[in-house]
Amino acid sequence: MSVAEMRKRETDEIDGAMQALGAAAKEAARLLSFAPTEAKNAALRHAAAAIRARQAELLAANARDLAAARDRGLSKALLDRLTLSEDRIAALAKGLEEVAALPDPVGAVMDEWQRPNGLRIARVRVPLGVIGIIYESRPNVTADAGALALKAGNAAILRGGSEAVNSNQAIMACLAEGVRKAGLPEAAIQLVPTQDREAVGIMLRMAGTIDVIVPRGGRSLVERVQNEARVPVFAHLDGICHTYVHAGADLAKARAIVVNGKMRRTGICGATECMLIDRAVLGTHLKPIVDDLIAAGCEVRGDAEARAVDHRIVPATDADWGKEFLDAIIAVRTVGGIDEAMAHIAAYGSGHTESIVTEDGAAAERFLSEVGSAILLHNASTQFADGGEFGMGAEIGISTGKMHARGPVGVEQLTTFKYVVRGDGQIRP
Numbered sequence: 001m002s003v004a005e006m007r008k009r010e011t012d013e014i015d016g017a018m019q020a021l022g023a024a025a026k027e028a029a030r031l032l033s034f035a036p037t038e039a040k041n042a043a044l045r046h047a048a049a050a051i052r053a054r055q056a057e058l059l060a061a062n063a064r065d066l067a068a069a070r071d072r073g074l075s076k077a078l079l080d081r082l083t084l085s086e087d088r089i090a091a092l093a094k095g096l097e098e099v100a101a102l103p104d105p106v107g108a109v110m111d112e113w114q115r116p117n118g119l120r121i122a123r124v125r126v127p128l129g130v131i132g133i134i135y136e137s138r139p140n141v142t143a144d145a146g147a148l149a150l151k152a153g154n155a156a157i158l159r160g161g162s163e164a165v166n167s168n169q170a171i172m173a174c175l176a177e178g179v180r181k182a183g184l185p186e187a188a189i190q191l192v193p194t195q196d197r198e199a200v201g202i203m204l205r206m207a208g209t210i211d212v213i214v215p216r217g218g219r220s221l222v223e224r225v226q227n228e229a230r231v232p233v234f235a236h237l238d239g240i241c242h243t244y245v246h247a248g249a250d251l252a253k254a255r256a257i258v259v260n261g262k263m264r265r266t267g268i269c270g271a272t273e274c275m276l277i278d279r280a281v282l283g284t285h286l287k288p289i290v291d292d293l294i295a296a297g298c299e300v301r302g303d304a305e306a307r308a309v310d311h312r313i314v315p316a317t318d319a320d321w322g323k324e325f326l327d328a329i330i331a332v333r334t335v336g337g338i339d340e341a342m343a344h345i346a347a348y349g350s351g352h353t354e355s356i357v358t359e360d361g362a363a364a365e366r367f368l369s370e371v372g373s374a375i376l377l378h379n380a381s382t383q384f385a386d387g388g389e390f391g392m393g394a395e396i397g398i399s400t401g402k403m404h405a406r407g408p409v410g411v412e413q414l415t416t417f418k419y420v421v422r423g424d425g426q427i428r429p
Contacts, residue, residue: 011198018202021157022209024187025130029155031185033127037104039182044100044147047178048093051143054174055089061166062139069163077267077326081137082164092143092171096178099147099393105412106153120422125415127153129211132203133396134159134225136217139167144387144394145214146175146189151393152414155185157210159192159200161217204229214409216397219324234409236374236400238324239269240350241382244341244367245289247280248360253379254285255292257357260381262330263296269398270353270385273324274331276341282309282334293330302332322348338363342371349373351400353385374400374407 001009032040051058062084069082084092105125112122131154133145142158149156160168172191179188192199203210207230214234215225222235243261245254261272277286282305290300290310301316313332320331321344335341345354355377356367364378375385375398385408387395392410399405405413 010196014194014196014198015202017193018199018206019209021187021190021192022130022206025155025157025190026209028185028187029127029129029153032150032153032155032188033106033129035153035184037106039184040104040151040153041100043150043178043182043184043188044096045178046181047143047147047175048096048100050174050177051089051093051096051171054170055086058084058089058167058170058174059086061170064166065139065164072163074163075327078137078163080265080267082139082167084139084167088140092140095140095144095388095394096147098388099151099411102151102393102411104151105415110417117426118424119426122420122422123417124420125412126418128414128416130155130157130209131396131414132157132159132206132210132213132231134200134203134213134215134217134221136161136221137163138216139164139171141216141396142168142171142191143175145396146172148394148396148409148411148414150179150184150188152411154211154414155187156189157192157203158190159203162195165195200224201228204231207231214396232404234397234399234401234405234413236269236350236352236398238350239271239352239385239398240274240322240324240348241270241272241353241355241385242274242276242341242345242349243272243355243357243382244335244338244345245275245277245281245285246338246341246356246358246360246363246367247278248358248363249278249281249285250357250359250379251285251288254357255289257355257379257381258289258330259292259296259298261355261383262293263298263328264381264383266328267326268383268386269324270383271326272330272355272382274321274333274348276333276335276344277306278341279305279334279336282306286310286332290332296328298328298330300330300332303334305334306332322350324350338366342367345371345373352398353377353382355380355382374398 108125110123135141302313307313353375387408387410395408
C-alpha cells in the first residue's frame, strides 16, 4: 500500500470516528435541551469532587505534558498556560461549582407581550445545540468549556492541543464521571480521541451536526477556523489590550493598574500589551510606572518622547504597535489627549479590552462610550477581562465579534431563543 493510500485510509477512519462523535453529540444535545436543572448541577458538582479527589493524577498527567513541552521548546507564556498547580486544580473544581450555582438560562423568559388579538408571545432561552471547542495549551478550557456547555443544555465536542493531551484526558475523565453519576447522556461532553490535525478540518465542516465552533488559541489556529469553518464561529484573533494613563490619572492607581495589567499573567489574552500616556503627565507619571515595570521584570519599549524621559526604555519599532507580546514586554506611546488615544486604539487594537486610568469622570465616560472594544474598564486592570471575574463562573473565551456573543462567552452566551405563542383559537384574517 502506498503512502497516499495509507493516509487516505487514516483520514477515512478519522472521518468515521468524528461523524460518530457528532451523531452521539447531536442526540445528547436533544436530551440535554430539556434536562432538569438539578441533574446538570449534580453532574458539575460530582465532576468538581472528582477533580479534587484525583488531584495527584492530574498533576502527574500535567507533568508529562510539561516535560514534553519543554523538550519541544515551547515559550514561557505557553508553558504558563499549560501548567496545572494545586491552586489551579482547586480553581478548576471551584469553577465547576460556581457554574452549577448559576441560574439555569434554559427556559428563562427574556420578554413577553400580548397582541391586540389576544395572542400571548414570549421569547424564551434555549440551548444552541452542539458546541465544538478547539483550543491550545490550556487544560483548564476542558473543564470550563464542558461545564458551561452542559449548564446551558448543550453537548460539547472538545478538541484540545497535543501539548496538553494527558492533562485534557485526565480532566475529561472527571467530567465523564460527573455526567455518568448524574444520569445524563455520556456523550454530553466528548473529547476528540485523536491529535491528527485532520480532525480539526472535519469539525469545521460538520454543518448540520455542530451548531457553533469556539476556537481558543493562537492566531494561526483562529485564522484557520475562521477561513475554513462551514458553521458559525465565536472568535477573536488577538488580545491587543491597551491601558491609557489619562492626564487626570491618579499616579498610585496608574502604577498599580499598569503593572497588574501587564505582569499578573503575561500569557493571557487580557494582559495589557500597550500603555498610552498623556503628554501632560509624562514628566510625573512615566518614570514611576517604568520603575515598577522594570522591577517586575518587564522590558519597556517606547517612542522618542518616552525615551527622552527615561533612558531605560528600549526604542519601539512600528511592529510594536498592535503586537500581542504574550510576554514580559510592554509598548509605551505618548499621546496628546483622549482623541489621540482613541485613534491609536482604533488603528492598532483588536477589539478585546481597553482601560482608562483617570479621575476625570467626563473623560472616562467618553472613553467608555466611544471606544468600540468588547470590554472597557475605568480605573481597573485589563486582567479583569475574564468570565469568572464577571461573575459568569467561567468562560469559553472572549469573543471580539459583534454577532450573537461578545466579550466573555459564558452560560447565557451559549444559548439562543425561540418564540412561544399562545392563543385561544385565533386565525389570521
